[in-house]
Amino acid sequence: MTSSLSFMGSYSGITMDTVDQLIEAESRKVVQYKNQQTGLTGEKNAWKDINTRLDSLYKKFDALKEPNAFDSKTVSNTNDKAVKVTAGTEALEGSYKVEVTTLATSSQLTSGSITGMSGKKITDSLSLSGELTFTTENSKGTEENKDLDTKSFTIKIAEGDSLKDIVTKINETAKEKESGLHASVIDNRIVLTDTDMGERSISVTDSNLEEGNESLVGKLALGTDVTSFTSGKQANLTVNGIQMYRNSNTITDAVDGLTFNLVGVTESNQVSTVKVTEDVDKTTKAIQDFVDQYNSVMSFIDTQLDVGDPSADGNKTGALVGDSSLMRIQSQLRSMMTSSSKDSTQPIKGLSDLGIEVNRFGAATLDTAKLKEQLAKNSNNVQAFFFREESVKDADRNETTKQFGIAQQMTTFINEYIGEKTGIITTKSKTIDGMIKGLDEQITKFNERLEKKRERYIEQFTALDVAMMEAESQLSYLMSQVTTNQQK
Structure with a gap:
């Protein structure tokens, strides 16, 4: 190929510049493909933006289905x-x-000075063993209901347990048994606090004290004769x-x-x-939010459908001019915003009754004074207009619950477009991706054909130069023969 390139044009004058010009002229189809891709990418991005705006509008209406939007x-x-x-x-x-x-305050039981703790850390072994039962109960309860408010649990203390170990066991078991008791160590004393408030008692007893053995309660200074007890109070x-x-x-x-x-x-x-x-301000804000988002959606749709000025040079149009699906969104949203309910059971018939008006360009405005007047009159009616559930009977007299109201209508309609799996926008996006991919494949194949055509041009023009060289050689030979014959 290198020798061909260096030889080409030697006689014909047709160089690689000529080949490049021929290829460039034929490659305009690629530019068309890429322009189509650019347009499709613009459409996809426009639909992505519409999906985002519709999703926000969906959420504004969905919020109006919640009771706290009107009952706050x-x-x-x-x-x-x-x-x-x-x-x-x-x-x-x-x-x-x-x-x-x-x-209201909590009861607290504080132990006396614990024998053997002098000079020890709370992590040192106390050389004690046995079982302790902790009980809390409502001091103001009657004999009939006292058991209903009594909480009790038992822990086992083993040889080698420290004061810290004992307190940890108390807290872990109390939490497991949901007794509400909490233990801590202050100045080497055990402090028991009942997290249940009110006038409650706290008691600690030995569970398995054998005759002749020293009381574990006594060794830990939890007996009533040495403890300090503060009863909680009721609010x-x-x-x-x-x-x-x-x-x-x-x-x-x-x-x-x-x-x-x-x-x-x-x-x-x-x-x-x-x-x-x-809280009419919260309700007013929720309604104003949906009005603002509706205007955002409609304004963006207008931009995408704008044909501009066809007579102007370099006229720019919207990415989705003439798209029937987008025109349907625009038409349906405007229709639902201006429609009037025929339900005779509902006193509010349309958004205009709440101070929401839509002008001839599709933009909505909210008269907050009129809305607040309706809310003050009966906020339940306003709520029912946006969303309500009613029991209805089918032809077989079976009762089912159905949802009504403009918020329900709007979210149902919008979901047709923004649904993640079957939404119209999702389907359109997949279709556009397929078209862009198809154009990529066409561009690849076209470029391959152009490259082969380039090679053919080089071969053909090189062959032309060879032919011209051979013709020139033959002409020179013939001329030399004629000259020789004339001299004879």
Whole structure:
């Protein structure tokens, strides 16, 4: 090939530049293929962006299916240094005056000085063995219900166990038995704390004390004659003049839907005034979020379908001009935003009743004042318009639960496009990938054909030069013969 290249053009004047020009002229098809690939990649990226925006819109509507989007409550409190209050969705609007007289505390039993600990570390062996039983119970319980609030467990102490080992066994067994007792070591003394609050007793007894043996309780200074015991207290609070006691500082059963977290004792003339109201701002924000995301989707769709100015030089169009699937999304979203329900059982018929209007360009706006007016009138009606579940009977009188509302309609429609496995966008993306791959294969084959054609051109033009060289040689020979004959 090298000799051919060096010889080619010697007589004909047809060089590699000529071959390159011929190949370049024929390679314009590759440019067309690559332009098609660029267009397809633009389509794929556009659909990917649409999928992301639709997914966000799906989530905005999905959030409006949740009860707390409409039933959330806001709480104001004039004195949260004594009590902090949170409200669940089931809480009723109202006002409460709360006064905390006593916080709930835990009972604590502290051992006396343990014999033999002098000069020892808590990790040194105590040379003790035996079994101890730990019992906690409600001191205010009656004889009939005391057993229901009694918790007990037993540990075994082996020769070689240290004070630290004993405390570790207490805690591990207490946790396993869910007794609520916790042990620690302070100044070489065992401190037992009942994590269950209220007036509870703590007792420690030998489980298998044999006659004549010294009490293990005594050796660990856990007998009642040497221990220090502080009884826990019940929380004492008053809500709207009603006094109540609880064995916890977190109280959930005083007012339905409200949780009172007691954090301090109410000082004089500082009673906590708690007001529970509907959290319309949270609902308004959730609806505004979906309106904003809807506008984002529609604006981007407009960009992708934009034909630009066909009469202008270098006119730029959207990546999905004329795409029927995208036009269907645009049309259906706008239709659902402006449609009116024919369900006579629902007082709210359309988004316009909630202050949401869609202009002729498809953009939506929210009148928050009108929305809040509807929420104040009846937030349940607003919630039912977005999402509700109803029991319906089929032709065989079988009862099933069905979902209704614009949020349900929107998420169902959007899922047709963004579904991971069977969604229209997923299918389109796979189709485009296949087309791009097909173009890659065509480009490869076309380049192979061009390379073979290049080789043929080189062979043909080299052969032409050889022929011209031979013709010139023959012509020179003939001319020499003619000259010789003339001289004779």
